[in-house]
Amino acid sequence: MSVAMCLLPYSVVVAVLGSPLLVRSTHGGIAPRLGVATWVAALASVVLSWAAAAVFLLLELVRTWNQPGWSVINSCFSGLRDLVSGRAGVAIQVGLLVLAVLAVLAVMVVVWRLGCRVLRMRSHTHGHAQRARIIGRRVAGLDALIVEAPERAAYCVAGRPHAIVVTSAAMDALDGPQLEAVLAHERAHLTGRHHQLLAVLRGLAASLPRMALFTIGAVEVARLLEMCADDDAVRAHGPRSLLEGLIALSGAGPIPGGALAATSIAVLDRAGRLASPPRPAELARMRTFMTAIIVLMAVGPVVTAMMASTGMVMCGLPG
Structure with missing residues (x-):
């Protein structure tokens, strides 16, 4: 119980505190790349x-279900020790068991919803890649599908196989080196x-x-991945x-x-970054700082659980 x-x-x-710190850092x-790793480690x-x-x-609730006085309650809420007996103890015990089951069910619901969304997105992108292969045309020496459209656009979609799509208007707007650089950007995503x-x-x-950490994190990681592809x-x-x-x-x-x-995403910011790359000292400082955050996020839950299980830290009151 103390571990939980x-x-x-x-x-x-x-x-609560992670998103403002990570936004300022990344x-x-x-x-x-380290910025993406930092967000993923925190999430x-x-x-x-x-x-x-x-x-x-x-x-812990299952393990101590039949123990008199119920040591789980004692280990977390010693102030309630006298109440954990007879009918009062059973009522509290049942209530906490229900809360524990609800917590596990909440995790399962999030995992289920996440899986459904990922599968829907996968189906959508694979279908778009297949349609692009049908309507697009190939050009010798070009790793992309050309689609007739008046909008200037170049993008990639995951599929089997993946597809890089360039509109005819974009082909007219880009010269050879520019087109190759844009295609390299899209290949980096794939x-x-x-x-x-x-x-x-x-x-x-x-x-x-x-949860701001997750909503802001998704936006910031998308921005950082564009910068990774730029690099x-x-x-x-x-x-x-x-x-x-x-x-x-x-x-x-x-x-x-x-x-x-x-x-x-963030074209102006990325253009400024390309025109004025960071100084080596600033780059080294930020790399060190973000590496430290990644290590802290990786070991934080493990160290917390170990300290709680060995009694070094008691998040409830000792029984």
Whole structure:
């Protein structure tokens, strides 16, 4: 019981204080890959803490169900020790068991809703990729499907196989180096499995709409993944070609749901980042800081549970 009662406050602290800290640390995209890892570590830390707390609580309730005086109550609420006997103890015991079952069911509902949303998004993107292969045309030497449309757009969708779609208007607006840089950006999304990661994070945000850590995290990670793809394209084709390509495609219309496009998120901020990359000292400082956060989020639930189970920390009052 002490383990569960320690994990829950830990998760609440991370959920409440985490998003402002992470936004300040990662929003500028100084080290976007580490930024993504930092958000994922924080989100995973909260979710796993909830799941572990629910499981520990349920197991402890089952284990001590037939014990007189019910040591679980004593270990967490010693002030109620005298009440935990006879009918009063049974009533409290049943109530907490119901709460434990509800907690486990809540975790299961979130997992179910998340799975359904991810599967729906997967079906949608795979269907769009299939339709693009039907209506699009191939050009020799170009790893993309050309679709006739008056809007300037280039985007990628996950499927079997994946598809990169470029409209005819975008082909007219981009020269050779610009087009190659934009396509490298889209390939980076596909090889990095950015669609799958965003599907999970957006599913969590939709399942927990009142939790700012999840709703803000999904938005910030999408922004950072665009910067990650920018960096991959810059390494292959240089910043100028990509920057000019982004400018040429700016102002395009909405892209299909589930697709990732070079000009869909924070284009002005990304253009400024490409034009003025961070200084080495600033980059090293932010990398160190975000690495420390990742390590803290990874070991936080484990250390909390270990300290609670060994009696080093008592989140309830000792019995």
